[in-house]
Amino acid sequence: MRIREIKIGKVSIPLKKPFKTALRQVNSAEDIIIKVIADTDEIGYGNAPPTAVITGDSQDSVIAAIRDTIGPKLIGMDVDNIETIMTTIDTAMLHNNSAKAAVDIAVYDLFGKLHNIPLYKLFGGYCNRLTTDLTISVNAPDEMVRDSLEAVKDGFTELKLKVGTDVVLDIQRVKAIRQAVGNDVKLRLDANQGWKPKEAVRTIRRFEDMGLTIELIEQPVKAYDFEGLKYVTDHVETAIMADESAFGPYEVFQLLAMRACDLINIKLMKAGGLHNAIKIANLAETMGVECMMGCMLESKVGITAAASLSAGKRIVTKSDLDAAVLLAADPVIGGVSFVKNELLIPDAPGLGITAIEGWQEIK
Template sequence: MKIASIRIGKVSIPLKKTFKTALRQVSSAEDIIVKVIADTGEVGFGNAPPTAVITGDSQDSIIAAIRDTIGPKITGMNVDNLEGIMTTIDAAMLHNSSAKAALDIAVYDLFGKLHGIPLYKLFGGFHKSIATDLTISVNEPEEMVQDSLSAVKEGYKAIKIKVGTDAALDIKRVKAIRAAVGYDVKIRLDANQGWSPKEAVRTIRKFEDLGLDIELIEQPVKAHDFQGLKYVTQNVLTDIMADEAAFGTYEVFQLLAMEACNLVNIKLMKAGGLHNAIKIAHFAETMGIECMMGCMLESKVGITAAASLAAGKKIVTKADLDAAVLLAEDPVIGGVTFAQDQILLSDQPGLGITDVKGWQEVM
């Protein structure tokens, strides 16, 4: 089986509710879906959401990178030469991690289909299902309380609260949410780089003093501030997770060597796909650092790929793979299914995806 052609398209999927963080507001998922087509006619699906404030990648840059630079280099290669294809994708150009991830995912999908194995089994098969949290956008405390209660009612046992816009107001938000949902629900906080190191320490210590029982704090400081992240990690009792700082393999290696965080959030769009995400998981496992599998605003194509890796590896102990749940509709045929907070993996080969409705090819 060889790669015969690559087709690029877009899907626009409205969100159930505007997604708000300290970095951006989004009301629809504007995703790039690639189809890597083999000479047998088999199709591998890949996904890349443009997230310029985090990855630096826009729709246009993703399309251009795939169409003009990376795609032509892997066309004609044998799908069985998985290592060769991934090496070619990595070396094709600097940066452009989302474009690389889209092609990487599609090639893995083809590889799984070629050999008749679902990707979660290819990656280790540790679980058949995983639990995800549900993200609560940053808003006024009263609205966030209602959103949190709705999540718990829907069966979520962990919620991820977006904070980082105003430290004093963040304390009120989290205090109100904890009072509303009780202590049987895990609360994770994501500051999206919103605090300074000292502000982060003051704020997190306040959470601790109030007994709010926060499971973890994600990326409290700027992504480039590795020393600031280490300062926060060393000066609070709550576990600190690197997200935007843990961009790719090199950054994660640096963070782990510095002991700058307690946890690592792996995202395919930062890592450049599954190939490098596996390396990050192995780095972390070697250092005894547990991982969360996270996502951008991917369609179910990207979520299925991320869930497959999360289910395959035992070092991935947490999941924040709720993007497909936040969408008002699901155009993806096949892939994972959802039951309350559980993501159920398919035993169909590859990603188990057969089509994407509303896919519009980019000429």
């Protein structure tokens, strides 16, 4: 099986509610979905949601990177030679990780179809179902309480609260939500780089003193501030997770060597795809550091890829794979299915995806 052509397209999917963080607000998912087509006519699907404020990738840059630079280098390559293909993707150009991730995912999908194996089994086969949290966008405390109660009613037992816009309000938000949902619901906080190191320590200690039992705090400080992240980790009891700091294998190696965090959030769009995400998981496992599998605003293509790796690896103990739940429609035929807060991984080859409704090709 050899790669014959790569087609680039997009889907536009409205969100059920605006997605708000300390970095951005999004009202619809504008996702690039590619088709890597083999000489057997088999199709591998890949996905990239442009997230300029985090990865630096725009829709236009993703399209250009795949169409003009990465894609042409892969035409004619044997899908069985996955190591060479992944090296070619990695070295085709600097950065552009979301574009690389889309192609990487599609090639792995083809590889799984070629060998008639689901990707979660290819990656280790540890389990075939996952529990995900649900993200609560940063808003006024009363609105976040309403959203949290609605999520719990829908069966979610783990909530990820977006904070980081205002420390005083952040404390009010978390306190109100904890009082509303009770102590049986796990609360995770994501500051999206919104605090300074000492400010983060003061705020997190306040949460601790108030007995709010926060499971973890994600990326409290700027992505580049590894020393600041370590300062926070060393001065609080609550587990600290690196997200934007933990971009790819090299950054994760640095974080682990510094003992700058307690947990690593793996995201395919940061890492450049599954190949590098596997490296991150292996580095973390070597150091005994557990991982979360996270996501941007991927369609179910990207979520299925991330869930497949998460289900395959024992070191990935937490999942933040709720993007498809946040979407008002699902154009993806096949892939993971959702039952309340659980993702069920298909046993079909590759990603188990057969078609994308409403896919519009970009020439």
